[in-house]
Amino acid sequence: MKIRYLFTCIILFMTGNTLFGQQTPQINIKYSKLLATYDFVQKLSDYYPDNKSKEIFKASKYNIPKYTDLLIQFDTLRIVESYHFQGYPSGQKSPVSTTALMERNLINASSIEEFRSLSFGIVPNTELFAFSAILEQFEPVYESLIYLPNNEKFENKLMSLDDYVQSVHLADYFETGLKFYNAQWDYAVSIDIAIIPSISDGGFTANAFLNNAVSEVPINFVHNDVLFCVLMHEIFHNVYDWQSLEVKNNIESWFHANPSPNSQYAYLLLNEALATAMGNGYIYEGLNGKLDKDSWYNNKYINQMAQAIYPMVKAYANTKKPIDKHFIDQYIKTYDENFSGWAKELDHILTYRYILTDNENDFSYFRKHFRYANHSAYGTPIDQNSLDKMRQRPITKIVIVSQENEEKLNWVKNTFPELKNWTYNAKKEFIQTTDLADKTKLIIVNCIHSSFQDLFEETFKNKQIK
Secondary structure, three states: OOOOOEOOOOOOOOOOOOOOOOOOOOEEEEOOHHHHHHHHHHHHOOOOOOOHHHHHHHOOOOOOHHHHHHHHHHOOOOOOOEEOOOOOOOOOOOOEEHHHHHHHHHHHOOOHHHHHHHHEOOEOHHHHHHHHHHHHHHHHHHHHHHHHHHHHHHHHHHHHHHHHHHHOOHHHHHHHHHHHHOOOOOOOOOEEEEEEEEOOOOOOEEEEEOOEEEEEEEOOOOOHHHHHHHHHHHHHHHHHHHOOHHHHHHHHHHHHHOOOOOHHHHHHHHHHHHHHHHHHHHHHHHHHOOOOOOOOOOOHHHHHHHHHHHHHHHHHHHOOOOOOHHHHHHHHHHHHHHHHHHHHEHHHHOOEEEEEEOOOOHHHHHHHHOOOOOEEEEEOOOOHHHHHHHHOOOOEEEEEEOOOHHHHHHHHHHHOHHHOOOOOOOOOOEEEEEEOOOOOEEEEEEOOOOOHHHHHHHHOHHHEOO
């Protein structure tokens, strides 16, 4: 049976914002069998929670050593690396990951051979060839167990999404977003949205990277308006990332010039707040004629900030006005007047965290109890070099000392000028919280007999700083 892989919707619109002359951007809706196979293999991994794909595979004729050994090998592949762009404000330019480049190639390739050719040099050959071989072996497994039994429903879902995209003006919203974010885009480069029809029940997933967005959509999901609002939310993260160095430096300077003690945590929240206000607010209202009465984002800080700034975002978007100093000052004022108490809530300030400890087991505590992390860094052991690196990052800093306490506390004190007059007893357990000049918090934990977790939870009851 011939399988249809691709549904393409080309949306044309005019804009004066491109540097390259091309004025007909393309937004493509695709089904990629290779990407769907990769997603399927990931779901079969021992590291992935139980799901319908894993259940079907385990009950199938393919649950034999030939394939289970490949899954074990898949979990050992070293294909995750990234590189950063120099000179951009900290945390305001996303690194490029090897997995993003490889996923884009899976979306664009029509065969494993073409994928291998496109991906050559991204990761070591041994890893690329093994990765490709595993996908090649699992492609017929995915087709047999998932695609063919649901072929008609899959195609109907893709057709409904294609029809919906043609009936709404996503191009207008994309152009509005470019102007609002003051970002530029070469419209000769298409934006490719890869849809993976899912046999799972419930909601959908969405993420964006480079010039791509990916969404796994249950075949029984009917709320296309919500789906495309979330997809545009993710695309607006990319638009934020595309801002020029000059624009990003201007925005950072406006935050730094503002006297509010909350300006840095407001700044750290900006990307998600704007994408939510634009995607889940502005576009949803445009598609439905009214705002969504439910939560716009499953995180109270992002949701509440996005809704609070929405009237201002809408006014700027409607007038095609880019973010400026007045917008940033009003944004910070909104944070100050409505949410200044958030700076004492660990769930908020640990969304952006740098953890240094002598015991790397401490990292699992944060990943388990503060699962939402937007900017995060972890380091061990504690030494002068790691402390100097930490000081440069304008996010919440936690130093957990449990070995050679006297020496290491002295290093901490000497690293941060704000601790110049700090006195302490290195032989006594304590937690010290300090406001730093970069308007973030430094939390020093000195462990002697108690575990870090016990000391931390005893000090910060209800995850609150007193």
